[in-house]
Amino acid sequence: MATQTAVMEAVTALNYRVTIGDVAAKSGLELNTVQRELATLAAEAGGHLQVAESGEVVYQFPTNFEAILRNRSWRLQMQARLQKLWQIIFYLIRLSFGIALVVSIIIIFTAIIILVLAQQSQEGEERERRSGGDLFALWQLQRYTYLLADWSLFFDPIDYDRRPHKRRSQAQAEAGKLNFLEAVYSFLFGDGNPNADLEERRWQMIATTISNHKGGVVAEQIAPYLDDLGSPSDQEYETYMLPVLARFDGRPQVSPEGGLVYHFPSLQVRAKQARSQRVSDYLREHRWPFTQATPGQAMGVIILAAVNLGGALILGGLLQTNPADLQGFVGFVQSIYWLLLGYGVGVVVVPLVRYFWLQLRNRRVEARNWQRSQRTLALRSPSPALERKLRYAQQFATEVVISDRDIIYATDRDLLEQEAERLEIEAKTNSPADTDS
Known part of the structure; x- marks a missing residue:
């Protein structure tokens, strides 16, 4: 139930039109979890699916979906x-x-x-x-x-x-x-654990960092939000990035110089253009x-x-x-x-x-906190090798925004009507070319 609440809060914050990557970047939840929860919410709260020509799915929710869900769910x-x-x-x-x-x-x-x-x-x-x-x-x-x-x-x-x-x-x-x-x-x-939401904040910061860099990052940009990076050999091979890759469907890439960079295609798909969000340089635990x-x-x-x-x-x-x-x-x-x-x-x-x-x-x-803060020093004064990795990661930084023009099918409208509109748009698009020929 806590997971569903986090997804609902993210949907509300993102103005009710979201992709899986939007919600994952906002909440820090795993992509598979977000996909499952969004499908459940759409079915129970009267949400609709919008499918782009590329196959990406946008979830559109009514502004009162939380009230609808409460009225329908006794739980x-x-x-x-x-x-x-x-x-x-x-x-x-x-x-x-x-x-x-x-x-x-x-x-x-x-x-x-x-x-x-x-x-x-x-x-x-x-x-x-x-x-x-x-x-x-x-x-x-x-x-x-x-x-x-x-x-x-x-x-x-x-x-x-x-x-x-x-x-x-x-x-x-x-x-x-x-x-x-x-x-x-x-x-x-006392008054409870001030770091009860530490893991939630950790993954939100990691997801926001990835999203701010449009899905292309290096391990040094993620390390300030993690705790134990493992042994020196684990740090050399960047083993600590494995949980991040598994959570957000990341894919490692090797640069020509042999450096590792990571891109996250699912976090690159957005329902609308978004500005970079402010995030702390490193994860701070509260005293x-x-x-x-x-x-x-x-x-x-x-x-x-x-x-x-x-x-x-x-x-x-x-x-x-x-x-x-x-x-x-x-x-x-x-x-x-x-x-x-x-x-x-x-x-x-x-x-x-x-x-x-x-x-x-x-x-x-x-x-x-001191250990995590020290890891930010590498980004403030990057070595030549790190600078090359950062430049290579920018090649994978991209953002796919699915607008209304990209939607070829939506569950809130009649299929025949949508097909007719699509054919009309294609005809208008192709008519200048036919005239020129």
């Missing part, structure tokens, strides 16, 4: 509904970690206050218990309750840095889209960010995590000094104490471990 409708449902569920999961942290703090400190009051009631004298002790404990309880009720003064879940003395940069403003409860999840577990939370939100999470863990440790000490047969709320807290302590430790340890792990991962990302 797409179900997928859209399930995707919305999963977004809601995942959002609730993200919020649950922040809620759990706040609830854990409330439970821990409520139990601490109850245990402290119980100890004071047992150890204090009657007068102290009824006057000073109770007043002090009541003052502590009111202060604690006020802080819990108004914790948003310090950690605003909507916009932490909204107070006048805070000035956020543009990057922080973008990150501030997270509310505080979402920021807890982001700080603990893994630690969190999208603002610095203020991150600091808030750190403080709450420290308070939660410290409170859990204090609570453990108080539970040990009290009888084992505690009842009511404190008895419940005692039964789940190890769960509270484990959660408190996890909230501290998980982001700490993830931080050092991301440092190692980002060093590897930067190393791969």
Whole structure:
């Protein structure tokens, strides 16, 4: 389904009239996959085929083909509904970690206050218990309750840095889209893989590079978008180009000097004239960010995590000094104490471990980016041998644009009518020659 979505997006971006090469160059998908998906889409969404005299096929889709496809396909409708449902569920999961942290703090400190009051009631004298002790404990309880009720003064879940003395940069403003409860999840577990679409971007860049050079390239123009080029012998024989050739139906050619160049006939056929598209010099992997939370939100999470863990440790000490047969709320807290302590430790340890792990991962990302960037140097200052290969590759650079005049058959029109029009055009074309003769 992801493949079909990519093809549909490419068709829309190319203004609904495409060839197989157009879609492959836009999406980076394999030619065979594109051909299969275009045929399926044309059959299900009311598309039409236009066949040129050269035998090339153009696919013409209605502008509302996506709506037609959704109405006809229950699978797409179900997928859209399930995707919305999963977004809601995942959002609730993200919020649950922040809620759990706040609830854990409330439970821990409520139990601490109850245990402290119980100890004071047992150890204090009657007068102290009824006057000073109770007043002090009541003052502590009111202060604690006020802080819990108004914790948003310090950690605003909507916009932490909204107070006048805070000035956020543009990057922080973008990150501030997270509310505080979402920021807890982001700080603990991150925000997903920033390179989840790496392979998709890789093949899109390769296909765009080939298309920009009108189907004739050398290996040095493709290498900056690949990762491991293999052993020195593999690099000498350009073995790393084999997956590219298989994906886009490429054909190697040997120059008179013995250099290899590659041309891709299927990517040279276009439905309309197109300008070269801008593409990066090399494939850049994104660094893994630690969190999208603002610095203020991150600091808030750190403080709450420290308070939660410290409170859990204090609570453990108080539970040990009290009888084992505690009842009511404190008895419940005692039964789940190890769960509270484990959660408190996890909230501290998980982001700490993830931080050092991301440092190692980002060093590897930067190393791969550096390797790919170094491969562009050969194109900036080409050697005489590479210059000869580039000139030879230009001999295979061409572009075949199939216009309406080239169409000899289309599925959206009557066959006899098309044949009559074709004969009329041929007659007009041949009449001057007959007159001259």
